[in-house]
Structure formats: structure tokens, C-alpha cells
Amino acid sequence: MSNNKSSKHGFQEVMQKFGRFLSGMVLPNIGAFIAWGLLTALFIPTGWLPNEYLAQVGGPMSKWLIPLLLGYSGGAAVYGHRGGVLGAIATSGVIAGADIPMFLGAMIMGPLGGFVIKKFDKAIEDQIPTGFEMLVNNFSAGIIGGILAVLAFVGVGPVVLAANGVLRAGVEGIVAVGLLPLASIIIEPAKILFLNNAINHGVLSPLGIQQAEEFGKSMFFLLEANPGPGLGVLLAYWFFGKGMAKDSTPGAIIIHVLGGIHEIYFPYVLMKPVLLLAVIAGGMAGVATLQFLGGGLIAPASPGSILAVLAMTPKGAFLANIADFLVATTVSCAVASVFVKASASEESDDSLEEAKAGMAALKNRGLVTEVKVSGAELRTIVYACDAGMGSSALGAASLRKKLRKAGYDNISVTNAAIGSIPKDAQLVVTHEKLAQRAVEDSPQAEHIFVRNFTQNDVFEQVMARLTEKKAQSAVSAGVMVAGQHGAKERHILDMTNIQLGLTSVTKEEAIRQAGEALAAAGYVDEPYIEGMLNREKDISTYVGRGIAIPHGENSVKDSIRESGIVVLQYPQGIKFGKDTAYLLVGIAGKDNDHLSILANIAATLDECSEAELDTLYHTKDPKVLYERFALA
Template sequence: MSMNTQTNVASQVGIKEKIQTFGRFLSGMVMPNIGAFIAWGLITALFIPTGWIPNENLGKLVGPMITNLLPLLIGYTGGKMVGGNRGGVLGAIATMGVVVGADVPMFIGAMIMGPLGGYVIKKFDQAVEGKIPAGFEMLVNNFSAGIIGMILALLAYLGIGPVVLALNNVLRAGVEAIVKAGLLPLASLFIEPGKILFLNNAINHGVLGPIGIEQSKEFGKSIFFLLETNPGPGLGILLAYWVFSKGMAKESAPGAIIIHFLGGIHEIYFPYVLMNPVLILAVIAGGMSGVFTFGLFNAGLVATPSPGSIFALLAMTPKGGFAGVISGVLVAAAVSFLVASFFIKRSKNLSGDEDLARAKDMVKELKGTKKTVVNKVVFACDAGMGSSAMGASTLRNKFKKAGLNIEVINTAIEDIPEDADIVVTQQSLTARAKAIAPNAEHISITNFVNDPQYDELVERLSRNKTSKVHKEEVKEVIKEEKQEILLKKNIKLGLPSVDKEKAIEMAGQLLVESGYVDHEYIQAMKEREEMVSTYIGSGVAIPHGVGAAKEKIKKSGIVVLQFPDGVNFGEEKAYLVIGIAGVGDEHLKILANIATTLEDEKKAQELINANDIEVIYRAFTVSEN
């Protein structure tokens, strides 16, 4: 390959990554606020004069929500993504500058001013870091936010607001011209390929949504809410695979249909298109046919359906509009099915097993969720000291055995660092982690000790030779400590089964009696369990307090309770209940040993059935090294 060719390829890859990053950022401002959009859409559908139950009084909510609430939420979210909580506040203040005085929803203005407010306050904080005299921090923080916020609001009101308003009018005129010329179906030439590149949320919420909202405000509905969210094209693709394909593609298609059409997760069908790229013609044809049908019926929705399931579409359909919406979805599905069937039947590889697996990997890369360069893996849980610490210890050991020089740390969810490449959390916490670290790859697990995804990750990173090697060895965060953290007297064997709450109380009381924690810590352990189960797999639970309870910890300590008949932790049974109270990193060595021991199911079973305290004590305190 010539130097020019290499440069061109690198340039194209860089452009693609920038577009995808921009798309993810754009959708990242909107997606956390989808609930507010749905609330506004439902109020609109119900109470406007043409709604299901018109009510002039309740209908007064519609205007302020769309002109004030929704742009401010977007501005706050955009600012927070860039500059944290202070950035969110500045983003909202700056957005108010473009909202005031405008008679149209200023979503574009919010998407400009929100991140700008976050960026400005972030740069200010960096500039004054370490230079504020002691005792003046709160004064400087509050007045800096107020003064900068005032300047940004005035700038937005006097300068940026009128420019955005003018741009908005130009876009509106262009859209109206396209609609009048009957050329709207051609939008599918850009929308459908853009969806496959995971720009679907950016296209829908960043471009089509604001236009549709203005149109809906004026006419009570908009066809623009249907252009990207129509599940018909994807349904046709999956149906064609189900009927005419073989192997993995055929077997997986029915489940994908349910997730896509009923659940509204359109991303599920993207790999099926990528494994046979000519099928992009099928989704384009389906999309164009659907838009044409919507136009014939003058169909539209009152707000953005999210997610794009058939149920969401019907929920946002105005009274008397069901025939048009359903017809457009069915026509799109039929056309997409016919075109896709033609190409699938002509395909040599009807099973598509290898192609589908390869396409799914491609999807992860396109979506930016599969990192190729990994320097830091972060395990996160609510408190950052229990299950996440054990998971980090387990993966750290696996990395060392594989010769991977990758840093592995554990933190609380709210403290995930910005430079995290991969974030590992329990399934129920992944959504929160994504909101805090949107640019990281996220892995959801159910078993912190012995999850199969650990080995998959190690294998993947072992194959990846592009990972940047640290100039220095990763610092060892586990330090040797005195074995006062786990005392033999705090290992209780052969206990009769009790309920989960009682087991947590017993572990907490043992921590209190041994001088590790104050009595209030027991309640904190219960509250942590109500939030997310501390069952980590392999018959083990590790109850501990939430982050705020750390002030109730006197010193690090661990207690072990063995229940031979088990304690029900939700759907799983825990036979070892390990109570934890951790200050700093003092308890991590024992947690590392616990994690390493429990990786081996045979050893774990030995501990569950052990009748000698010494067996458990040595397994958890004596390092194999």
C-alpha cells in the first residue's frame, strides 16, 4: 500500500470516528431527557384542541414545556457532559439566553449553548485550580458561576439567539419546500444508511425531532417524527432472514424481530444489514415507501416515539391517524422484505454464521463500544469498595497471567474517571455508568467473581497488539496489611439459614462488636442491599454500606458467615455472607484473595462446606504468591 493510500485511509477513518463521536455526543444530550419528551408528547396528545380529551386548562402546559423545559434540560445535560455539575448549571443559564424572546423551541440553540457553558466553566476552573486562597473557595466558585453565566446568557440573547432563529427559519423554509415538492421520501437515502452507522439517535433527536416539534406545535402532528423511527424497514430485513436464510441468522431472527418491532431497539437489525451490505438498498426502499405512504395519508405523530417500537408509534398517534401510521409501517416492511429476500436468496452463504459474527463485531466498532486501545479498566459499584473491588482483583489477576499491562481499578459509580477505557458494572447499574462515562466501553455482568466475560475480554485484549504499553509498570494498589482485618473469631461456620435481612444484620453486628464500625453502619448495609443486590456469584454475597456510610467505619474489617443451607439473595442463594467495611485500600488484599479463591468452583465449594475455620482463614488471608 502506498503512502498516499495509507494517508487517505487514515483520513477516512478519522473522519468516520469524528462523525460517530459527534453523533454520540448529540444524542447524549437528548437521550437522558427522553422521559420529558414523552411526558410532553402525552400531554400534547391528550389535551390540545385536537387531542383525545381536549382541555384548555391542562393544555396550557404544552407551550411552556416545549419552549422552556425541554431546551433547558438539553442545555443542562450538554453542559454537564462537558463540565460536570457546574457545567450543567452554566449550560442551563446560557440556554436561557436563547430561549427568552424566541417563539419557537430553541433546541439547536440549547445544543450550542449547553456544551459551550460547560466548556467555559471547565476552562475557568482549570485556570484557577490551586490558586484560590484558603477559605475563599465557595465565594470564588459561586460568583464565578454567576458572572460567567450572566455573560453567556447575554451573549446568547443578543448574538447567538438571533442567528439560531434565522437558521431555524431557513431550515423550516427548506423543509417546507421539500414537502411541497413531494421529495420527502428521498430523505431515506440519507436516513437509512445513517442509522446503520449508529447516527440514528443524532438524526432523530438532533435533526428531525426539533423540526417535527415546531410542525407539531403548529399543526398538532408531524411526519418528521416517523422518518427515522419507522420500524417497518428493519422488520422486513429480519423477516427475510427468518424465511430464506439458514443457520444462526435464521435462528436468531425471530428473537430480533421481537426486540426490534415490539421493543423498539432498532440497533438489533444493523448486524443483519452489515453482514450483507447490499441490503442497505432494501432498507432505503422500505424507508422511501413508508414515507410515501405516510404522505398519502397525511400521517404524523404528536411527538417523538422513543424507543421506536410499534407501541410507541401508536401511543403518539393523534386521534384519527392510526390508518396512515399503520399503513406506512406495513408498506415499508413489505417492500424491505421483498428487496431483501431477492438478495438473501441469491447469497451463497445463506447461513451467514461467520458473516453475522463478523458484522456484530463491526457494529461494536461502529458504535464505538468496542475499544481497540485499552489502558484502564474500571470496576464500579455504588460504594466502590465491595463487589467492584473483588471484580477488579479477579480481572487484575487474569491480566497479569496473560501478560497484559493494563491498569485495573475500582471506584464508586459517581467517581468513574474520565480516562476510563472500559467500565464494568452490574447490569442494573450500567445505565448510570453510561451517563457518567459516555465515551467508555461498558460491560454488564452478573457475577463479579467468575463472569465468563472476563475471559472473553482477556482473550480479545491479548489479540489486540495495538494497546499502548505504559512507560512504567502499573502501580500495585494492593498493599500488604496486618491480618487484623479478618480475625479467626469473626469466621462463623454452620449457621442455620435465615432471611437476607437477618443475615446482613448478623454480619453488621459482628463488624460492630469487633470495633470496625458504628452501629449505624448496619442500616447502611441494608439500604445498599435495597438498591442493588450484593450477591456476586459462586454462592457468595458481600453486604456492605453505601459510599455515604464510610464515615461510620472506624477501621477496615471483614467478617465471614457460613450458611450451609443458604440464604436467599433474590433468585440466588448465598452460602457465604462476607460483611465488609473498608477504609482506603487496606482491605483489598484479602478481597483479592477471596476473588482468586472463588474463581475456582471446586475451592469455592470446599469453603461452603468447610467445618474448620482455619480452611477459610488461610484461603482468604494467605497469598498464593
Template sequence: MKEKVQKIGRVLSAMVMPNIAVFIAWGLVTSVFIENGWFPNATLAELVDPMNQYLLPILIAYTGGYNVYGQRGATVGSIMTIGVLVGAPIPMFIGAMICGPLGAFLIKKLDEVLQGHIKEGFEMLVNNFSAGILGFILAVIGCLAINPACLALNDVLTIGVNFLVDRGLLPLLSVIVEPAKVLFLNNAINHGIFSPIGIQEVLSQGSSIFYLIESNPGPGLGILLAYCFFGKGAAKSSASGAAIIHFFGGIHEIYFPYILMNPLLIIAAIAGGATGVFVNVLFGSGLVSAASPGSIIAILTMCAPDSYFGVCVSIAAATVVAFVVAAFILKFTNSKEDLDEAQAESKQLKTATPTQEAVAVKKDLSTLRKIVFACDAGMGSSAMGATILTKKLKAAGIDVTVPHYAINDIPSDTEVVVTHQSLVGRVEDNLPNVVIFPITNFMGGTEYDDIIEKLK
């Protein structure tokens, strides 16, 4: 079930993550040039609506279609999305996330039906007209069917959001958001759910609190600082470096393994997250666009002009509350949070039955020239892990490159993959014959050393 949820989340985030630069550009235009921005300019403020209403949804649909069926999928998915956008009073991100992959899927199936039935020399004619005719039909369907359905869904979401806001219950979202983040659904939640809601709030209010519910670095920072003072062994020694990367680099995935080592710490994450949301509700603070990655630098860059104090207080409060709760849990529980102990126990369990890692030791890797480091989005934790592993391989005199990919984008000719242990099942589904080295902590030096020893 966890892997299925991760896959759904990956589909959503994979449409948005490659276009984060456009969100940032739109956010900067909004914060600088709108009427209550830093430098109001009526002419340049005209950029806001076209980027929001058309550019962003079409790029999302294009990317979603491309992920399903390459260029043809991207083209048909974008055509279908135009039908959804026409006449819509709100940004149609939900419609784009539906139409992009759906249009690509349908043209893929149509091509499969036509394959083997096209006369020689008519391939280009048939391919162009089949995509064009299907796109025409789907654009009409998008306008007459999917557009009203998305507007109805948006009304339901708006009612739900207003219910939480009016009753001061918005902090309760942390009860759902924080555990979901630890399951590596952070990108899907932030960009698949909160970003569409946030954009509508920005247009009506100038900023949105929804951009801060998932991206607030306070809960993770508090937990990592608690490990610095009350942790054990490798977990304690690596926590300070992880805190710096988390807070300034914005790679939130780096603190997830620390919670997985002691699951009770999810209480600290929820308490910190709820505190941050409560403070932002109290001060009416928010961001003008998504902060991605969730770095303090990105957050302050996207901060609304009147929200700096509230945002900073919310991050500080979330950090303090998460630290206090996490410190109590680490101090008074007997749970093993020592990375070295956990790894040793894991190895003992693995000796009982053959595993891919055992196979990896026996497999001839003398011709290996590439090790793929994979994570959910292929941008944050995998990039950092690839850098660490590359340095260790170089120091060991092993000439192997370490590119980083999203799990769904791992090349089919890959022989060896390094990924977090909670993502192993998804890698196996895509590449059942690949050798996988699972790790429990992206900062775990001993785990990388073990990989190198096996390669030797």
C-alpha cells in the same frame, strides 16, 4: 471518522435522552387538550407553549451543561440559554444545545484560571459571583448574538425542509438516515435534528412526519423477519426474539448487527424507510411528539388523532418492502451472515496478534464484582444486554453485578466492559486500560457464554 461522528451524535443525544419523559408529557398535553385534540380544553391547552418554549429548552441546556461540568456548568449553561429564548418566535432547541455545553465549558475554564488565587474564606463568595457575572455576560451574548444566528439557521433548515416537501423528495432522507442509524447515530438524528423540526410542525399543523422518519420500526422488522426465514445458524435462531424486542420494546439497536453481518442489507433498510416516509406523506400522517423508544406502543401513543390509519399503513408497508428486499439479498448472496461462523473467523484473526481480549484471559479477575455493559445512550441495548448477561452469570454461579451505562458515563474505576464491537474505540478513548469484551449481536448467546468461560 466514524468514532468522531459518533461522539458528536452522543453529545447531542445525551442532552435530550434524559429528558424524553418531558417530551412525552408535552406530547400528551398537546394531543389531548389543544383545539383539535381528543378532549379540547382552552385552560389546560395553555400548558403547551410554556413547556415547549421554556421548560424543554432549559432542561436540555441544563443537562448539556451538567454533562460538561456538573452543577456549575448546568447553572451557567441555563442562564446563557435564557438569553437565547427571550423573544424567540420558535422553540430554541438548537440554541439550547449550543448554550448549555458552551456555558459549562466557559465556567470550567474560568474556574481553572481562578484556582489557586482565591484567599481562604472567600471561596464561596468568589465562586458565586464568578458564575453569576459570567452568566450575566453570556445571557447578553445569547440574546444579541446566538439568538439571531439560531433564527437564521432555522430559516435555512426550514427552506431545506420545504424544498424536500414541496417536491415530494422527503423519502430520500432515508438514504442518509438508515445508514447513519446502523452507525449508532439513531438517537442523535431523532432527538438532535428531527425533534426540533417536528415540534415546530406540531405547533403549526398539529402533527409532524419528522417524528416517524427515524423511529418507524418497519425497516428493522422486515430485515429481522427475513432472517427468520432465510438466515443461517445463530442469526436465524435469534432473529425472532430480536424482532419482538425491536417492534414492541423499541430497541432499534438490536437489528443493527444483522445489517453489519451483511452490509448489502442497508439497501433493504433504505427501501423500507423510504416506503414508510412516502406513505406518511401520502396520508399526511404524523405524531404529536417524539416516540422514544421507537416501539409500536410508543408510536401509537404519540399518534395524532387523524393519523392512526396512515401511520399503521406506513409501518406495514415499510416492513413488507424491507422484508422482500432483505429476503432477496439473503437468498442470493454468498455473504456470511451466520453469527457462529463470523465469531469463529474473528477468533482466528485475533490469535495472530495480542488484543485486549487476549489480555482479559490472562488477567486475574478473581476479585471482580462488577462488569459494565455499555452502549451509546446507556438505556436500550445495554439494558437488555445487561439483563441477559446477568442471568447467564447467575446460572454459572458467578457473583458479579452488571450495571449498564452510556459510554461517556462509565465509572473510572471500571475493570471490565462489554460493548458492541463498533463502539470499542470510544470505550478505549475514555478508559484505555479497561478490559473490553466486544460482541457482534446483543442477542448472541454464544458470545455471552464465551465471556463467562473467560471469567471462569
């Protein structure tokens, strides 16, 4: 059984990597697809402005330009610019030997060209006489490129043509017997598991482009790009969900439908896996509608925004494509609503909190690796993904806005593709599955690895580092508080603000007790307590290892008088969904000090063994807790 699970997991990993690599070739060149699609949609005989003379412009784009760009991108992903040049040369051979747009051939020869020249350079790197480096580099690229082009022309091209013919015949056979809607059974779950790129860019788009050249449009472009199934799930949560899942859907809908970032709805499905039935049903209904009305696009719609779909819709297909979107949305929403409404009415408070905790895990608070950049030095942050587009662009834009709002206009936040990360990048944010490639591409930078580009605490981590020196200075020197007899030294934690052996209560009551302790100590005013409770509704403050760190949301920061913490011990525990907290560390941080306090507490707790933690949970000596948290 374990071997089967391991094999399944390994296959999924391979498919994910394959899909991401294909995405890295296709997505940077979507502009070329759009240019070709618009020209074709305008000037072909069935287009908006039929013009036989201008229609000739589109032919070379699909025949030569786009495959060469794909080949270059594939080679560059393997071995930088030099690999890209070899990939383009090799791709030219497969193009010359075919009478159809050779996208699949480009996806093979591009990476192969980059791989071959990379291996060659590695083999001779210590054998080139001084002064002959440029000569050897140029001639080796030319000779190896020429050989690859010939091999592609006589060998790879015919094989790809034959495979393409078989694949196309099979797909057309499925279409002919009306079984195309069944493709959603594979495509919709694949999207949720991030395998969509392997299917979309590896099979559907190449076939769609061939079909579009013949018939002026293709349904294949809409099988994966249709935002309807995802929108249906989001609407169901909006109508019948509760708490954070319900409140967050309006923003998610805008990003999904208008921005085309489908990844935004994946956590909502993963939170209730039964909703896979909803997106499959919506996808099948949409495809059936598309097939019945004869819809399709002239070119890929990427990202999968309804705006991109409409822009790539040819003359006469608007009704069908809009119906496809609306039917998919309606069916998906109807099915999802049944499950969302049923679970909402049956769930207890604890189960709802577990759902929130699961959502928080999907959001990921960021896996940090040796981020050492100080506030005075940090100037360049880069979000990196396979293609340098989509989610990484959204994440970079979000962080950039937050930093500017916080007054850090001097920090540059951009997005880039793995393989093209600027050499001056100081901090790189990337998906945890791309960690090794990111580190190899930018060894000079510090790295933050996340599971979700848009829903994480990268901003908090950056702010913690920007304010780290200031907070450390305040902690080590103590906080000066004015009193009747002049200024006195006061640390972040006073012994009097440690409460031991408290009776277990609900999570909300415990958080309120922590807030009241902060207020009684003079750190905050009363409104801050409600801010602590509101933050908990948005995202759990349970941080693991039996510790929760409740603190107020940004809207009540004016209620903070000075920085300080309180420690409340509950030996029997407080339930945070499926987790149990034995210590609540209530935090008030003036001028973003709480970010550094959070980081320092987390670092302190990471050093604790399980036995030490158990001591903290049950000790009756406040000095034990004071020594652990006083200088956090």
C-alpha cells in the same frame, strides 16, 4: 487515495461523536418530551380530550422546560453538575430571545456554558485563597452565566432563528414537491453507521416539534424512528436465512420492534451490505405512504418501538402511521428476501461459515483492559454509554439476569451515562469508541470495551474472574482423582492427551475428535461431544492465532465428570470459515472452571511470538505442547 480515505474516515468519526453527544443531551430527557407530547395530544383542540384550560400546561414545557433540560444535559456532559448549571443559565438567554421552542439553541449554549466554566475553573484552580473557594465558585458561575445569557439573547438567538428559518423553509420545500421519501437514502445508511443521532436529534426532532405545535403532528418524528425497514430485513433472514442468522432473528425481532433497540438489526445488514438497498427501499416506501395518508406523531418516539410510535400518535393518524410501518416492513422484506435467498442458495459451507465468522466479529468477544477485580471483591458493574439508555440498559439487564441465574445475586449491575458513572463502580462496560471518556470518568474502575452492548462475552469474562481463584487453586494443586489405590494427583492436561501430526479433516470432524479425546480421557460423557458441535453452530470457537478452543454449550455441562483439556495438532490446518486453526484445545470445565481455563489459555498464547506459535503447530515432541498448556 489514502488521504481521501483518511479524510472520509475522520469525517465519519466526527459525525459519530457529534451524534453521540446530541444523543447524550436528548435521550435522558425523553420523559419530558413524552409528557409534553401526551398533554398536547390529549388537550389541544384536535386532541382526544380537548380542553383549552389544561392545554396551557404544554406550552411552558416546550418553550422553557425541555430546552433548559437539554442545556443542562449538554453542560453536564462537558463539566458535570457545575457545567450543567452554566449550560441551563446560558440556554435561558437564547430561549428568551425566541418565539419558537429553542432546541437547537439549547444544544449550542448548553455545551458552550459547560466548556466556558470548565476552562475558567482550570485557569484559576491554583489561585483561589484558602477559605474563599465556595465564594469564588458561586460568584464566578453567576457572573459567567449572566454574561453567556446576554450573549445568547443578543447574538446566538437571532442567528439560530435565522438558520432555523432557512432550514425549515428548505425542508418544507422538499415536502411540497413530494421529495421527502428521498431522505431515506441518507437516513437509513446513517442508522447502520450510527450517524442517526446527528440527523435525528440535531435536525428532525427540533423541526418536528415546531411543526407539531402548529399542526398537532409531524412526519419528521417518524423518518428515523420507524422500525419497519429493520423488521423487514430480520423477517427476510427468518424466512430464507440459514444457521445462526436465521435462528437468532425471532429474539432480535422482539427486541427491535417492541423494545425499540434498532442497533440489534445493524449486524444483519452489515453481514450483507447489499441489504442497505432493502432498508432504503423500505424507508422510502414508508415515508411516501406517511406523506400520502397524512400521518405523523405529536412528539419524538424514543426508543423507536412500535409501542412508542403508537403512544405518540395523535387522534386521526393511527391508520397512516400503522400503514407507514407495515408498508416499510413489506417492501424492505421483499427486497431483502431476494438477496438473502439468492446468497443462501449459492453459498457453500465455507462461505456460510465466513458469514458466521463475520457475525462473530461484529458481536465482539470484548476487548479487556487490565481487569483485576477478584470474585470476593466484585460488587458493582456498570454499563455506560452516552445517554445511559438504549443499548447499555439492554446489556445491563441481560448481564444481570445471567449473573442471578448463576447464583451471584449480590452483584449490582446497572447502566449509566458517561459523565454520571457512580464513583463506587468497580467494573465498567462501555463501547470501545467511548473508551477514553469512560476511563476519564471512572479512573477507579476496571474496564471492558465492546463493539456491541448486547452481543459479546462480558458474562464469560466476569465469570472467569469470579472463578479465577478457584480455578488457579485447582490447577496449581492438581485435580485429585479417586482410583483403586486411593486418590492420585492429576493435572488439567496429561501427556497422553496430546495428539500430534493429525490429518486435516472438516471442522466438525476435528471438533468431534477433540470431544472423543475428552471422553476417552474420562473428562466427559458422550453427550458432551454433541454439545461441542452445537456451540460451534451458534458461534465460532476459533480464537485467533491459529488456535480453536471447542467446548460444550451450557445444556451439556452435566456431562462433565471433571475439568481437563486435550490438545490436537493439525500441521496442515483445519478451516474455520476463512480462518485456519492448527491447534484444537478441547476443554471440559467443571463448575465453570472452563471460563478460567479459557482466560488463562488466551493469556498464555498472547505471550507467544509468531516463531513460537509455528513451533507449536509443527512440533513432533509432545513435551513442547505440554509445557505450554499443562498449567493453563
